[in-house]
Amino acid sequence: MIRVLVVDDEALVRAGLRMILEPADDIEVVAEASDGSEAVTAVARHRPDVVLMDVRMPGMDGLTALKELRRAPNPPRVIMLTTFDLDDYVHTALRSGAAGFLLKDTSPRDLAAAVRTVAEGSAMLTPRITKRLIDTFAGLESADVALARERLSVLTDREDDVVRAVARGLSNAEIGRELAMSEGTVKAHVSRALAKLGLSNRVQVALLVRDAGLT
Template sequence: MIRVLLADDEAMIRAGVRTILATDPDITVVAEAVNGREAVDLAIAHRPDVVLLDIRMPVLDGLAAAVEIAAVAPSAAVAILTTFGDDEYLARALDGGAAGFLLKSGDPRELVAGVHAVAGGGAYLAPKAAARVIGQLRAGALTRATTARARTDMLTPREREVLSLLAAGLSNAQIATRLNLVEGTVKGHVSTILTRLDLANRVQAAILAHEAGLV
């Protein structure tokens, strides 16, 4: 069962998201917050698998709350849920350690898929957000590819293999199965990859892998 903490200051939005998530028997909402500060406190108290955070909330916004949750409840995967698709928000969310970026205007199936993806150790970008990221990559593809290849060359062959599968959207468990490894070993490789490449999260790792041509 995937345990979700939902944070949004609008009651109707919370009700709608809760209804969508209830269509999946493997997902349950364990707590709801109306501001970022409460979300941080509830993340500590409930230790959810996934935290869905609105961006614009009182007291503490979702982007700031994401940073604090990563520090106090590191086992919780954070996904930003917002009506705002601006590149600035996307960049700040990824820099803050968010593993997912979901749009409230998206297909409800994207919400469920996103929760499953980040809960499994993967990353998820709403299709509209992903399209913008790809467009930005293409704009400076040659320079970025050269830089990315130089960075990934410092990894071992096994680490590059793990990185390529991570970028393809596989969870730690799926990577372990594909490579005949135990999941703990894969988690160790992912942690090492993020540290050696100075990356904040799996989304940044996936982008770098695409730039380097590993996918």
């Protein structure tokens, strides 16, 4: 069962998210919070697997709460939700360790699928946000590209193959089939790459690979 915390300053939005998710047999909404501060407290109390959290809230906003949660031991996977697909929000959220970024007009089916996807350790972005990220990174200055490639140079050839596949959005099973290795071996390569690069999740790996111009 995937345990979910819903965080939004509007009670109607929280109720709507609960109504969307609770009919799923494998998802349980264990708590709600109305701002970032309440979210941090609720995570410590309820230990959810996934947090669905609004970006803009009074008091502690979602981006600040995300940074607080990422500093905790065994943090939950966090999907940021917003009605505004502004680049600054997206970049800050993903750099801070968000596992996903969805707009509030995401369909109920896609929302539940996103929760399952990030709970399994993968990332989930709204398609038009993904396109904009790729367009943005395509225009990076050469110095930024060189810096990103220098960071990636610590990886072995096999780890490099795996992180490039991660950046393409492939799951561990798909990477295993493509590179002729077991899913467990892929997972081990991903874990070692994260440790070497000082990153916390697959989204950050994908961003670094794109920074390097390698997708």
